[in-house]
Amino acid sequence: MKRLRDYPFGLLAVAATLLLVLAYPVLSQQQPEGAVLALTQAVSAEPLLGGTISYQISVGNNGSDPVTDKGYNLTISDTLPAGLTFLSASIQPTFTSNQPDGSTRLLWDNISDLEVTEELVIEVTAGIDDALTLADSFTNSVSARLNTAPDNSGLWLEESSDLATGLQTIDIEVQAHQSTANEQATGAGEYDGDAAWPYAYTVTVRNNDIGNTDDVAAVITLPPGIAYMGSPLLDGSP
Incomplete structure (x- = not known):
């Protein structure tokens, strides 16, 4: 029969094991956050009545670690509002489809991976219908998503942006x-x-x-x- 003084070491080992198990979630919370998706859009030219309008769409990865924070399989969707006709894009869309409400959806499917601090810029040009007046306001809607794993088994990071614009004479x-x-040769100006x-x-x-x-x-x-x-x-x- 074992004596009582033979147990302290075993009890200590069990306590240490429990301590490690309880501490594990705390350690996992300290892992890198991963890729950070950033999406912005702007009008690169002032839109005039009956003219054209150009949207500049910028998607970036604001992650900090060059290896673990890379983003994969970037997909971008741009919905041009009714009254605008798609003319061209600096990167040709994968799909272009007219919607029942008169809008036009542009889709760039799995067009790029984004390294840390890398940015992808697409410029979209559309014609403005003559029926649109100074009283009209129209909204361009853009969304983007990026996966944290190359086989899409990771987390999907998603961002969206709406930009309302009016016309001028x-x-x-x-x-x-x-x-x-x-x-100056140094590029200082x-x-x-x-x-x-x-x-x-x-x-x-x-x-x-x-x-x-x-x-x-x-x-x-x-x-x-x-x-x-x-x-x-x-x-x-x-």
């Missing part, structure tokens, strides 16, 4: 031209010009594709330190 854009002949060195700006005013716009006034505000020299050059039909 005219658009104005401004571009500042390089003022010196050369740029152009060389500083001397005092009174001339700067040139191009201001473009575009009308819509449907009708005339009357009483248009372009107001240009020069920044501090820039003096207007006069004699603007006009091109087109102002």
Whole structure:
């Protein structure tokens, strides 16, 4: 028969085993979070009545570990609203289908894997129906999903984005031209010009594709330190 003093070591081993079992979930919570899906969209050109509109769709992986946080089998869906006609995309969709409500669904199926910090950008261009007016607002809906395993056995990460846009009759854009002949080899920018060195700006005013716009006034505000020299050059039909 075993004596009572023979048991403490066995009891200690059982207690240690229970402690390890209870501690295991705590350790598993400290594992890397994995891939992090990020989705944004923007209008890359001001939409005019009867013209075109371009949507820029950006999907990125914001994970932190270069190995364990890779994302797989990226799939993107873009639903163009009724009143827009799909014209082109920087990456050709896998499928394009017209929906009963007049919208158009674009699908890019399993088009890429995303490394950590990698981003995929797609630009979609659509024509604007002449029936849409300044009073109309239309919404482009985009969704994306990414799996944490190459065989889709992991978690699906999903994000969506809705962007409402309206139309305008005219658009104005401004571009500042390089003022010196050369740029620095380091890529830091152009060389500083001397005092009174001339700067040139191009201001473009575009009308819509449907009708005339009357009483248009372009107001240009020069920044501090820039003096207007006069004699603007006009091109087109102002």
